[in-house]
Amino acid sequence: MKYIIGIGGVTNGGKTTLTNRLIKALPNCCVVHQDDFFKMMGFAAVFYWSLLFQPPDQIAVGADGFKQWDVITALDMEAMVNTIKGWIENPIKFARSHGIQVTPSIEMDDAESQVHILIVEGFLLYNYKPMLEFFDKSYYIAIPYEECKRRRSTRQYTVPDPPGLFDAHVWPMYLRHRDAMENCGLQIEYLNGLKTKDEIYNQVHEDINNTLLNRL
Numbered sequence: 673m674k675y676i677i678g679i680g681g682v683t684n685g686g687k688t689t690l691t692n693r694l695i696k697a698l699p700n701c702c703v704v705h706q707d708d709f710f711k712m713m714g715f716a717a718v719f720y721w722s723l724l725f726q727p728p729d730q731i732a733v734g735a736d737g738f739k740q741w742d743v744i745t746a747l748d749m750e751a752m753v754n755t756i757k758g759w760i761e762n763p764i765k766f767a768r769s770h771g772i773q774v775t776p777s778i779e780m781d782d783a784e785s786q787v788h789i790l791i792v793e794g795f796l797l798y799n800y801k802p803m804l805e806f807f808d809k810s811y812y813i814a815i816p817y818e819e820c821k822r823r824r825s826t827r828q829y830t831v832p833d834p835p836g837l838f839d840a841h842v843w844p845m846y847l848r849h850r851d852a853m854e855n856c857g858l859q860i861e862y863l864n865g866l867k868t869k870d871e872i873y874n875q876v877h878e879d880i881n882n883t884l885l886n887r888l
């Protein structure tokens with residue numbers, strides 16, 4: 673059985689934190705991070721360039737003067753969808769090529785008779801129609817403006833935030849995408865990102881376990 677879990681939510685809501693704990697606890701669990709699909713230049717260019725400067729990107733500059741990172745066109749969503757399709761085609765091969773341990777008994781068995789889990793994690797998961805059909809379960813972590821701004825101010829991205837980016841671009845785009853997402857037709861389970869890391873993890877882990885038990 674294949675099971676795909678979306679962990680969406682606001683920037684710095686705790687998506688990666690939750691995902692990293694789930695990967696360790698769930699069997700045969702792979703992950704796709706949306707952040708890996710920002711439109712950057714080719715690998716070699718990035719490597720040589722980043723020795724001296726910030727990595728080059730292909731992100732458009734908006735009328736507000738800021739690079740528009742928090743829009744769906746900043747991401748290579750086609751490549752992201754193809755990565756998910758690659759996992760669906762052959763989760764064992766995908767796991768091996770991403771350095772995920774698959775237990776020996778599972779390697780010998782038919783993939784369909786085993787549980788294989790894919791977590792797809794990102795801040796714009798439910799705003800790209802071709803991806804919606806993949807999710808068996810869709811979580812969304814939210815935190816209020818003040819807490820989000822506080823956490824973001826300490827975060828180091830490969831490209832650091834210029835002053836003012838959060839209020840001019842990041843938060844307004846979050847509100848816009850969240851509105852659009854609410855009409856996307858998916859049944860989304862909202863998680864309160866102000867709860868402790870343990871509380872959020874326990875809630876989601878128990879929920880996934882119950883669902884998987886019901887499906888087997």
Ligand SMILES: Nc1ncnc2c1ncn2[C@@H]1O[C@H](COP(=O)(O)OP(=O)(O)O)[C@@H](O)[C@H]1O
Binds near residue numbers: 683872
């Ligand atoms: N439940 C939580 N309570 C307090 N801080 C948290 C919580 N979850 C994550 N954090 C912190 O918030 C920051 C962003 O977390 P991260 O998981 O990277 O967010 P995201 O992947 O959603 O951007 C990190 O410093 C992390 O330790």
Ligand SMILES: O=C(O)c1ccc[n+]([C@@H]2O[C@H](COP(=O)([O-])O)[C@@H](O)[C@H]2O)c1
Binds near residue numbers: 684687710795829831
């Ligand atoms: O990962 C990067 O290279 C990167 C470069 C520039 C900006 N980002 C920010 O990454 C944010 C989404 O990632 P996250 O983990 O905070 O949900 C989004 O708000 C972007 O503004 C990310």
